Amino acid sequence: MTTDTTSYSGHKLPPGSPNPPAEPDPVAGESxxxxxxxxxxxxxxxxxxxxxxxxxSAVCVAGPYLLPWGLAEVDWNAFSVAPTLENGHxxxxxxxxxxxxxxxxxxxxxSLSVALVATFVSLVxxxxxxxxxxxxxxRVDNLMMRFVDIMYSLPxxxxxxxxxxxxxRNIFLIYAAIGAVEWLDMARIVRGQTLALKQRxxxxxxxxxxxxxxxxxxxxLIPNAIGPxxxxxxxxxxxxxxxxxxxxxxxxxxxxxxxxxxVLISAGTDMMQSAPWLLLVPSLFLxxxxxxxxxLGDGLRDALDPKTR
Amino acid sequence: MADNxxxxxxxxxxxxxxxGTVSAVKDVSFSIQPGETLALVGESGSGKSVSSTAAMxxxxxxxxxxxxxxxxxxxxxxxxxxxxxxxxxxxxxxIFQEPxxxxxxxQRIGRQIAEVLEKHLGLNGRQARPKVxxxxxxxxxxxxxxRIDSYPYELSGGQRQRVMIAMALACEPELLIADxxxxxxxxxxxxxxxxxxxxxxxxxxxxxxxxxxxxxxxRHFADRVCVMRxxxxxxxxxxGEVFGNPRHAxxxxxxxxDPHGRKxxxxxxxxxxxxxxxxxVRFALKKRLFRASEYFEAVRGIDLSxxxxxxxxxVGESGSGKSxxxxxxxxxxKSRGEIRFDGSDIAALDTGSMRPLRSRMQVVFQDxxxxxxxxxxxxxxxSEGLRVxxxxxxxxxxxxxxIEALEEVALDPAMRNxxxxxFSGGQRQRIAIARALVLKPEFLLLDEPTSALDRSVQVxxxxxxxxxxxxxxxxxxxxxxxxxxxxxxxxxVLVMKEGQVVEQGTTEEIFAQPRERYTQELMRAAFVDDxx
Numbered sequence: 001m002t003t004d005t006t007s008y009s010g011h012k013l014p015p016g017s018p019n020p021p022a023e024p025d026p027v028a029g030e031s032x033x034x035x036x037x038x039x040x041x042x043x044x045x046x047x048x049x050x051x052x053x054x055x056x057s058a059v060c061v062a063g064p065y066l067l068p069w070g071l072a073e074v075d076w077n078a079f080s081v082a083p084t085l086e087n088g089h090x091x092x093x094x095x096x097x098x099x100x101x102x103x104x105x106x107x108x109x110x111s112l113s114v115a116l117v118a119t120f121v122s123l124v125x126x127x128x129x130x131x132x133x134x135x136x137x138x139r140v141d142n143l144m145m146r147f148v149d150i151m152y153s154l155p156x157x158x159x160x161x162x163x164x165x166x167x168x169r170n171i172f173l174i175y176a177a178i179g180a181v182e183w184l185d186m187a188r189i190v191r192g193q194t195l196a197l198k199q200r201x202x203x204x205x206x207x208x209x210x211x212x213x214x215x216x217x218x219x220x221l222i223p224n225a226i227g228p229x230x231x232x233x234x235x236x237x238x239x240x241x242x243x244x245x246x247x248x249x250x251x252x253x254x255x256x257x258x259x260x261x262x263v264l265i266s267a268g269t270d271m272m273q274s275a276p277w278l279l280l281v282p283s284l285f286l287x288x289x290x291x292x293x294x295x296l297g298d299g300l301r302d303a304l305d306p307k308t309r
Numbered sequence: 310m311a312d313n314x315x316x317x318x319x320x321x322x323x324x325x326x327x328x329g330t331v332s333a334v335k336d337v338s339f340s341i342q343p344g345e346t347l348a349l350v351g352e353s354g355s356g357k358s359v360s361s362t363a364a365m366x367x368x369x370x371x372x373x374x375x376x377x378x379x380x381x382x383x384x385x386x387x388x389x390x391x392x393x394x395x396x397x398x399x400x401x402x403x404i405f406q407e408p409x410x411x412x413x414x415x416q417r418i419g420r421q422i423a424e425v426l427e428k429h430l431g432l433n434g435r436q437a438r439p440k441v442x443x444x445x446x447x448x449x450x451x452x453x454x455x456r457i458d459s460y461p462y463e464l465s466g467g468q469r470q471r472v473m474i475a476m477a478l479a480c481e482p483e484l485l486i487a488d489x490x491x492x493x494x495x496x497x498x499x500x501x502x503x504x505x506x507x508x509x510x511x512x513x514x515x516x517x518x519x520x521x522x523x524x525x526x527x528r529h530f531a532d533r534v535c536v537m538r539x540x541x542x543x544x545x546x547x548x549g550e551v552f553g554n555p556r557h558a559x560x561x562x563x564x565x566x567d568p569h570g571r572k573x574x575x576x577x578x579x580x581x582x583x584x585x586x587x588x589x590v591r592f593a594l595k596k597r598l599f600r601a602s603e604y605f606e607a608v609r610g611i612d613l614s615x616x617x618x619x620x621x622x623x624v625g626e627s628g629s630g631k632s633x634x635x636x637x638x639x640x641x642x643k644s645r646g647e648i649r650f651d652g653s654d655i656a657a658l659d660t661g662s663m664r665p666l667r668s669r670m671q672v673v674f675q676d677x678x679x680x681x682x683x684x685x686x687x688x689x690x691x692s693e694g695l696r697v698x699x700x701x702x703x704x705x706x707x708x709x710x711x712i713e714a715l716e717e718v719a720l721d722p723a724m725r726n727x728x729x730x731x732f733s734g735g736q737r738q739r740i741a742i743a744r745a746l747v748l749k750p751e752f753l754l755l756d757e758p759t760s761a762l763d764r765s766v767q768v769x770x771x772x773x774x775x776x777x778x779x780x781x782x783x784x785x786x787x788x789x790x791x792x793x794x795x796x797x798x799x800x801x802v803l804v805m806k807e808g809q810v811v812e813q814g815t816t817e818e819i820f821a822q823p824r825e826r827y828t829q830e831l832m833r834a835a836f837v838d839d840x841x
Contacts, residue, residue: 200679200680201674201675201676201679201680202679202680202681202682204636204641204672204674204680205672205674205680205681205741205744206693207641208639208641208667208670208671208672209667209671209693209694209697209744209748210663210664210665210667210668210694210697210698211693211694211697212697219682219685219693220682223682223684223685224682224683224684226684304684305683305684306683306684306728306730307683307728307730
């Protein structure tokens with residue numbers, strides 16, 4: 001059988017085609033991790049994004065200690081002041097005279113940690129659950145996926161309120177609630193991937209080698225499903241940040257004086273005409289973060305795919 | 310030469326890829342007269358499909374074409390897109406390799422054929438219908454007035470290819486470009502489709518540009534032959550000339566590429582290694598909540614025995630159950646009946662008790678692209694079995710074994726840190742063989758290991774398998790639809806059809822005097838008698 005028709009489609013080159021110039025010594029041993037990191041370093045957009053993300057996180061963590069203003073500290077001399085260099089409120093103040101830069105950095109801590117924890121929880125549970133369900137198949141798959149359906153049908157707000165009633169108001173509850181919902185989509189995506197991969201001959205070859213099921217899932221299935229998973233993670237992060245602000249808006253999330261980017265943005269929208277900086281500053285932080293995550297996600301997906309090297 | 314239908318003059322095609330330019334076709338010239346059949350022959354990557362796609366101006370954006378393509382004197386390379394749309398499907402039409410994917414699965418076939426008529430002849434739906442039925446009848450679809458409302462999934466592969474041909478013929482083209490039209494089909498179906506094309510050619514007087522890698526077909530089908538290699542035209546001439554007196558070494562190699570030699574017979578006193586009695590495999594068709602209600606029996610009571618050192622060939626067309634049988638023997642599928650390996654019954658062993666045996670019975674699959682995990686290096690792929698069966702090995706010992714296995718299959722061990730996609734089909738198949746060999750198995754299931762490879766690569770893989778068998782005293786079960794390969798490798802042959810053994814015997818017997826009609830039909834369709 002010939003494959004001429006696919007050989008010029010882009011990724012698969014005819015024999016004798018030039019190799020990418022940046023290729024290192026092909027003989028040297030390299031694990032997939034090292035290899036991926038090397039390829040990620042070649043991707044400028046991804047590296048700039050990574051540096052920016054680290055920078056934003058560092059500023060959010062360290063910044064509040066360096067700034068003279070506290071989170072809830074009211075400057076009685078400056079209500080709704082526009083960004084200025086004169087009085088130390090570099091990005092202005094809100095209607096209550098609180099420093100916007102300080103509040104944005106504090107908000108960043110909450111938003112970024114929610115995003116990080118909830119996404120990580122959804123990633124771990126979702127990938128494992130989906131891979132197991134798809135791999136085992138049959139009745140187990142049926143039962144596992146029906147459980148997912150039941151979880152889907154529970155109203156999200158109901159779940160959050162239930163958690164509040166049982167455990168009291170706590171920021172970790174937000175993490176838990178969001179994580180508990182977000183993994184459902186991930187599980188479905190990974191299960192779909194697994195069902196397709198399961199038919200491939202390399203899985204059958206692994207069976208013929210006597211490889212244990214656990215190893216087949218972790219060594220063969222999950223690494224090969226990673227592309228869509230990373231794409232979905234980059235979509236989950238913004239979703240989680242917005243979900244948190246929605247909860248906070250309803251009074252179920254973080255409470256004053258603590259804040260988050262989502263809360264700041266929704267507060268800023270109310271004052272859009274009189275004090276636009278209240279909307280612009282936190283939005284800018286959020287937008288830059290999300291952009292960086294997207295570029296980094298694309299870069300990671302490419303770097304983890306040996307075909308692109 | 311005004312009487313040429315299609316004239317290709319110094320055609321070159323380059324693909325501009327991010328990491329450099331790849332020239333797919335270099336300075337190729339040929340022409341087709343009205344009503345003749347020209348075969349464009351070559352292995353994968355030879356540029357034969359690219360040349361014909363260029364003639365239809367269907368190449369992707371990043372292709373740069375130079376030279377001239379003239380259809381009845383009109384230069385197609387400079388024709389406007391509108392003019393090209395009028396020519397395509399009307400004066401020149403095309404059929405492709407994959408009948409399974411070249412039809413729209415959500416549209417009735419009648420609709421898809423009528424679309425061509427509506428587009429080029431300006432008929433409306435009602436006027437087109439009788440014409441469509443007539444076309445379906447001409448391409449030999451039974452009950453055309455009922456089939457016209459079928460969806461593609463209701464048709465077999467051969468029937469779908471007939472529908473594609475009907476579509477291509479709808480406007481009575483002067484030139485039909487057939488790009489590997491029979492490659493995805495079973496041999497008996499292939500023979501029918503070729504006969505149909507010949508018949509239609511005589512009726513319509515159209516020229517056929519036939520693109521294929523299969524010289525057996527060319528010899529029976531084409532008037533003239535052009536042989537391509539690495540984008541260049543190496544030889545052309547009438548079929549008689551090229552086959553009778555090939556001038557270029559590459560052509561000689563292609564013609565010669567049928568696997569030669571026979572297997573030396575095995576001492577009949579050797580002990581049985583693998584035996585099966587009344588083996589049955591069934592698949593659930595309809596699944597209810599708790600248990601399946603309908604079954605399809607893919608393997609229906611097969612008896613089989615293989616002596617140590619023997620090669621048993623299993624021959625059959627797609628759907629005959631030959632691959633299912635192989636998988637069931639290795640306990641990769643659930644089955645009923647008895648399987649004895651080296652004297653002990655393994656049919657009832659659980660996964661854990663089966664595991665130690667796995668290193669003694671290994672498998673090589675058909676698809677060299679699907680059988681290696683794309684995210685593992687070749688070294689990781691090969692050493693995986695060692696991790697399971699020799700957990701006591703440290704990294705260096707595993708490495709040494711991997712190197713030995715790679716040398717065994719004639720690959721450079723330095724390549725072990727590369728990923729599978731960097732290798733060609735033949736090399737990947739060698740990697741798959743190395744993965745099996747590293748465990749030092751006694752029995753190897755070879756499930757169409759050469760079917761996806763070019764003929765010239767096939768021969769080298771067959772030689773490798775033969776040498777390995779001698780060196781390590783291996784026992785093979787060789788599954789294939791390719792009779793010439795089976796003949797070169799097997800001691801005894803089983804012919805399967807619909808899950809049952811139709812005929813079995815020694816290779817000599819089966820090929821010299823096939824008793825059953827089905828076997829005879831297979832032989833005739835595969836052009837086995839005169840190809841060797």
